[in-house]
Amino acid sequence: MSPDDPGHDEVFRLLVDTVEDAAVFMLGPDGRVVCWNTGGERVTGYCATEALGKHLSHVYLEEDLASGLPQRVLDEAEQQGQARTEGWRVRKDGSRFYSRTLYTALWHPDGRLRGFAGVTRDITARRETEARLREAQEALRRNELLSRMGALVAGVAHEVRNPLFGISATLEAFDARFGHSPEHAPYVSMLRREVSRLHQLMHGLLTYGRPPSTELHPCTLSSVLHESVDLTAALAREREVQVEVRAEPGLPRVPMDPSRLVQVFQNLLANALQHSPRGTTVRLTARGLADEAGPRVECLVMDQGPGFSPEELPRVFEPFFSHRAGGVGLGLAIVQRIVEEHHGSVSVGNGPEGGAEVRVFLPAEGGVNAAPDSGGR
Structure with a gap:
């Protein structure tokens, strides 16, 4: 059977419909779908009747459309015979999936472009597994x-x-x-x-x-925060900077080594105070979170100083990295190490109105309101 035989497309359709784990399709020279298998519906959400006649760009993201990526891929396939592309695509329901696609140019015997054959695989799960690894x-x-x-x-x-x-x-x-x-x-x-x-x-x-601490015991976080404030009070007076603490009522208890966590917030407050102009305020807040990551407590230290420069951000947790005159460069490195000992995470950034922000997330015991914290010392 020759490629131009009318029965050729039927044989192709029957063949590709047996492939269920990938979208196998044919495009006309203009990039519009002329054949679509059942695997295409599983991958993209579009059944054959919905996909036929649509341009291949219907699964591409807006930023890819703006950059002309779909047409560039077809141009490459036409010039080189094949083109591969990989990236995020969008399903019919608006959800995104990460795919890898191979386009192959198809030709008439007389050399005219007939269209393109394409195979798309959803590799979202594989990519996430590789990223976690x-x-x-x-x-x-x-x-x-x-x-x-x-x-x-x-x-x-x-x-x-x-x-x-x-x-x-x-x-x-x-x-x-x-x-x-x-x-x-x-x-x-x-x-x-x-x-x-x-x-x-x-x-x-x-x-x-x-x-690292091997034994963590559930304790109230408010006492840790207030002790850290007490330990930096002399520096706050010297710098003429106010320290404001706001702990949400009903915070859950956090499994911790209290003395180690005091070191975390003492370091963060000292760093914020040393970079704060006189007459400003350093704020320390704590609130409970309950989301897909489980019950957690988010602590945020904010100052009104110059914030982190773009050059600093990737390196702030490196030991001995410091731009402050006389700084040792161990404060944030110690913070990160202790927080990770507590199975938490820490990140840095700048506030929308300027100033540095450091967020600490700590896993909590039970639900957000499971173990009320009186807020006292």
Whole structure:
């Protein structure tokens, strides 16, 4: 049977209708559907009578139509014999699916373009599985790296701590004897400042290198938030910045190591205060969420400072990355590590009116109103 035999299309239809896991179709030279199998209905939602006569672009997204992608694909198939395309498409009901399609040009014996044969497969589930696998592999690689780095920095910090204590004690003795002298006072002040920075660095390294908490117990989050505010009160007074806390009534309890979570919000508040102009307000809010991810608590720290620059955003959680003069660059790295120990997540961004925003999501015990939190300390 020749390709131009009238019975050829019938044989093609009977053949492709046996394929149920893919849309197999033929297009005319103008890109309109002339043959559509039952698999096409399963993939796109359009039955054969609805699909016939439609242009292939009817399943493409608006942005693809605006860029002329459908016609480019057909042009490539005509010029090269075949063209492959992959991306998000839209079903009849408006839902999206991720597909991979092969277009093959068909020709009359005299060399005229007859049309195109196409095969589309819905690979949404496969793509999501591959994405989850990549995320799991990246998380495993990152955790192994952090574990090795944590052990290294904790060891270094431990070895440095003893001589640093000796330097601090010597400085105190020197200050007691010579600190009142105008000749020595500037040097004592400078040494105190630098020793203080080293103490902060050692504390950060030891915190970052601390082994993950293995036991988490359900506790109220309000007490953690208020303790963090108390610990940063002196910095807030020094910076002349107000700290406002708003915890939604009825928050569920969160499985936690309270001292570790206090470190999280102390770091976030300190970071916000250090970047806030005088006379502004840093806000810390907490609310319960109940969605497909399960019961969670969302905590948000907002300041009125300059916010994160586009160059900073991809790197803010990297250890030792800091644009602040005198900054160690461990604050947000420690935050991320502790939050992940609590099976939560943290993200950063900028508010619609400026200023930085840091969101912390923590899994909660039970429903949003299952364990009322009095909001006290």
